[in-house]
Amino acid sequence: MSDNFDSLYEEIIRDHYKNPQHKKPLEHIPFVQNPSCGDKVRVAITLGPDGTIAEAAFDGSGCSISMSSADVLADLLAGKTPQEAKAMVELFLAVLRGEKDPSELEQLGDAMAFQGLVRLPVRLKCAALSWRAALEQIEKLL
Ligand code: ZN
Numbered sequence: 001m002s003d004n005f006d007s008l009y010e011e012i013i014r015d016h017y018k019n020p021q022h023k024k025p026l027e028h029i030p031f032v033q034n035p036s037c038g039d040k041v042r043v044a045i046t047l048g049p050d051g052t053i054a055e056a057a058f059d060g061s062g063c064s065i066s067m068s069s070a071d072v073l074a075d076l077l078a079g080k081t082p083q084e085a086k087a088m089v090e091l092f093l094a095v096l097r098g099e100k101d102p103s104e105l106e107q108l109g110d111a112m113a114f115q116g117l118v119r120l121p122v123r124l125k126c127a128a129l130s131w132r133a134a135l136e137q138i139e140k141l142l
Pocket of ligand 1: 062
């Protein structure tokens with residue numbers, strides 16, 4: 001991977017951190033926490049009348065990786081069925097665990113920006129946090 005790719009990815013992560021489109025105050029949903037970094041996040045998923053996800057939103061606090069990852073996730077889930085959403089979240093988590101090739105993230109839009117983290121194990125938990133929170137919510141919808 002070239003340095004140009006890395007800086008493109010950094011730019012995507014920075015944009016989602018500074019200008020999140022899907023961050024709003026939520027209630028009645030427990031936070032999922034990452035004690036090693038102090039991140040906490042919760043994710044709300046709302047189905048529309050056609051059974052696809054009308055809106056995904058998050059709130060919480062933490063480092064730029066955890067917060068930008070949550071915004072990327074929320075972007076991606078809108079319009080998907082719960083089954084599609086579950087498959088996407090599981091793919092992302094499998095890449096972070098090293099079970100799938102990082103290039104698989106190219107199917108997941110801006111989530112590809114996190115593929116460089118596979119080389120930075122301490123940040124993996126930050127990136128995975130909101131996706132784990134989303135998976136809990138998606139499983140309630142299946
Ligand atoms: Zn973090």
